Amino acid sequence: MTDANTTAFTNPSTFILLGIPGLEVAHVWISIPFCTMYVIAILGNFAILFIVKREPSLHGPMYYFLCMLAVTDLVLSTSTLPKILANFWFNSREIDFSACLTQMYFIHCFSEIESGIFAAMAFDRYVAICHPLRHSTILTNSLVLKIGLVILLRGSILTLAFPLLARQWPYCRTNIIPHTQCENMYVVRLACTDTRISSYYGLFVLSCRIGLDVSFIILSYIQILRAIFSLPTKDARLKTFGTCGSHVCVILAFYIPTLFASLTSRFGHNLPSYFQVFIANVYLLVPPMLNPVIYGVRTKQIRNRLLHLFTHKGSNVFSSGVGP
Numbered sequence: 436m437t438d439a440n441t442t443a444f445t446n447p448s449t450f451i452l453l454g455i456p457g458l459e460v461a462h463v464w465i466s467i468p469f470c471t472m473y474v475i476a477i478l479g480n481f482a483i484l485f486i487v488k489r490e491p492s493l494h495g496p497m498y499y500f501l502c503m504l505a506v507t508d509l510v511l512s513t514s515t516l517p518k519i520l521a522n523f524w525f526n527s528r529e530i531d532f533s534a535c536l537t538q539m540y541f542i543h544c545f546s547e548i549e550s551g552i553f554a555a556m557a558f559d560r561y562v563a564i565c566h567p568l569r570h571s572t573i574l575t576n577s578l579v580l581k582i583g584l585v586i587l588l589r590g591s592i593l594t595l596a597f598p599l600l601a602r603q604w605p606y607c608r609t610n611i612i613p614h615t616q617c618e619n620m621y622v623v624r625l626a627c628t629d630t631r632i633s634s635y636y637g638l639f640v641l642s643c644r645i646g647l648d649v650s651f652i653i654l655s656y657i658q659i660l661r662a663i664f665s666l667p668t669k670d671a672r673l674k675t676f677g678t679c680g681s682h683v684c685v686i687l688a689f690y691i692p693t694l695f696a697s698l699t700s701r702f703g704h705n706l707p708s709y710f711q712v713f714i715a716n717v718y719l720l721v722p723p724m725l726n727p728v729i730y731g732v733r734t735k736q737i738r739n740r741l742l743h744l745f746t747h748k749g750s751n752v753f754s755s756g757v758g759p
Contacts, residue, residue: 447610449529450622454522455716456613457709466523469716472724473516479727480505486740493736496574497563500556501730503583504685507549508723514541515719519615535617536598542719543594543619546693547644549722551586553686554648557655558582560679565662593640600633601626614712616719641697649690656683681733688725692718 454462483505487493515538521527530538563570597619604626614621623633659679666672696718699711731737 447532447606449531449610450535450617451528451611452518452522452530452615452617453528453611453613454519454615455709455712457707462523466520469516469523469720470520472720473512473520475728476508476512476720476723479731480509480723482741483727483730483737486737490736490740493740496559496570496579497556499576499579499583500552500559503586504549504552504556504726507545507552508726510541511545511549511719512723514538514545515616519716522615530617535612535622536601539601539617539619539622540594540598542616543597543640544590546719547590547594547640548586549689550644550648550693551589553682553689554651555582555586556682557652557686560682561655561658564659564675564678593643596636597633600630600636604628604630613708615716618715637697645690645694652686681730684729684733685722685726688729689718689722692721 453459455465458465484502487498487502518527518530518538559574562573566573601619601622604623605628606625607627608625610625612621612625619633619637623630656679663672663675666675692714696711696715699706699714731741
């Protein structure tokens with residue numbers, strides 16, 4: 436009997452995603468804020484891409500990195516939200532084994548890429564504030580492109596081991612994943628072999644993201660704060676620090692839930708499963724929604740272009756309606 440169960444799940448054709456365990460009856464209600472966040476993320480990030488493309492004055496390093504962030508957020512949210520909503524609305528819980536591993540790769544890959552983009556944006560702010568006269572000569576378009584390629588390659592290569600390791604494990608327990616998506620730790624727990632290498636490698640990737648990227652961001656902002664406090668007037672200090680406000684907000688919105696979700700999935704065994712799954716969804720859904728909102732509200736150039744776009748269209752509609 437044991438052998439039969441073992442062979443049944445050695446290479447499962449599908450996994451079953453339970454959603455948020457313990458809150459199944461509330462899935463329809465939970466889907467409302469999830470769907471709202473997804474719509475805001477899609478519209479907001481496409482708006483950022485559209486505005487930067489249309490306005491030549493925004494063709495600079497800061498806005499190129501912002502476009503990279505927008506594309507990353509679109510991929511990250513689209514790789515998870517449609518399946519989550521299909522589960523909540525239509526009880527579509529099955530996911531193909533290969534599709535599950537693909538989703539796992541996209542989640543971890545683009546989370547890693549997003550972290551790298553935040554580090555690159557911190558470098559941009561450091562050069563702009565500490566070396567303003569050399570900003571255009573240091574951060575050239577070719578250097579921005581090279582930084583983007585390095586971030587993409589790092590994320591793609593570092594996280595490739597997650598699906599490769601998960602594919603080789605034998606699955607003899609069950610094919611039911613108590614989660615809304617194919618998160619690496621939850622898939623690996625279904626394997627009936629020693630999977631400590633996956634856990635250790637996950638901690639290594641997390642240390643690269645939290646350790647290297649966050650350390651680089653902190654060092655950049657130490658230099659930025661030194662430059663700000665050396666300015667002669669309070670107004671100048673506030674104005675200069677204001678240019679970093681958007682970046683600081685999105686960094687906190689990304690790293691705090693990411694760190695909390697990673698720690699609770701590994702060490703929060705006493706926490707309710709629905710709480711762990713909910714936190715994991717927060718770090719995947721909230722940043723893609725907040726990033727374009729924060730940059731749209733706090734970045735004067737983007738806010739002005741967005742307002743001009745709508746007022747200009749409104750004026751055209753009004754003019755065409757009253758014309759002869």
